[in-house]
Amino acid sequence: MVDYRSKNDYYITCEDVFKIYKIADLEVVALRGLDLLVREKEVMAIVGASGSGKTTLLNILGGLDNPTAGKVMVGNRDLVNISARELGKFRRKDVGFVWQQTGRNLIPYLTAFQNVELPLTLLGWSPGKRRQRAAEMLEAVGLSSRMNHRPERLSGGEQQRVAIAVALAHNPPLLLADEPTGELDSHSAANILDIFHSLNETYGVTIIIVTHDISITGKVDRVVTIRDGRTSIESVRGIKRGDEQAEQVVSYEEFIVLDGVGRLQLPREYVDKLKLKGRVRVLMEEDHITVWPEKGNNREKRE
Ligand code: ADP
C-alpha cells in the first residue's frame, strides 16, 4: 500500500482551503478547511453528496476560481498568490477539463476532428502540427473511425471520449473531469475509465475525477470523500492475499482524514447512533483514542 502522506513531493497540495460565495448578504461556505494531496501522475477519484464542494474544488484546481483562504499549490504554482496573467496562462496550458454535460465540452457544428484541433488553433499551433496531434488524440481515445462525425452523430460515450481528446490535445499535465460519466451507461463509463488509465500511462497526465460511479471508484487507487466542504475519508486500494490458490482480492482500506490542526469528521452514522452533540469526552488509551458522549458512559463510571 502506498502511503500518500509519507513524502512532500506532491503535485497538488491543498491546505485549509476555504471558499465562501457571497450572494447579496448571504454567505455560502462551499469549502471549509479542505486538505488534499495528489501525487504527480496519480489517477484518483473524488466523491461526495451533491453540494459538498466537489465542483468548487475542481474550479479552484483548474484556475477558474480563487479560494477565499488557504494554500493551493499545483506543480510549482501557488494559485492563491498568482497574477491574473499567470493564472490565465496556467488555465490555458496546464489544465484540461471534461465537464459532465456533453454539450459543454464540444462545439456541435464542428466534427470530432475539428473539435480537437480548435484549442490548438487558439494556442497558435501550426496547421500541420495540430492535424497530427488531433489524429493522435482521436486514436488514443479509440475514435479514429469517427473523426469526421459531428457530436450529434456520436453516442454519449463517444462524445465524452472526444471531450477527453479535446481536453488533452495541448498535452496538459493535469486533467480535471467533473462527473464525466454522469450521463452514460455502466459499460461506456467503464470504457472511459480504461481510456483515462491508458492516457495516464502514455502521457503521464495526473487525473482527478469527480464521480458517483462505482465503475470508476472501483478502478482507481485512491478515492477521497468530501463532506460539507472538507476532505473527510480516504479509501486506499490494497491487495489482500488469500491462500495461494485463491485469487488476489482487491479491497479498499478506509481512513478518516486528520487535518494539520487535529480536526477530523466522525462518521455521521456514529454521531447519530450515539447522539453525539456539542461536547464529547475523548480518552487516551494505550494505543488508541475513544470518544464518548458527554453524558454517556465514561471510563470512571464504568470502573
Ligand atoms: P458539488 O459539486 O459537490 O455538488 P458545488 O461545489 O457545486 O458542490 O457547491 C458547493 C456549495 O457551494 C453548494 O452549497 C452550492 O450551492 C454553493 N455554490 C457553488 N457555486 C456557487 C456560486 N457560484 N455562487 C453561490 N454558491 C455557490
Ligand code: MG
Ligand atoms: Mg458538482
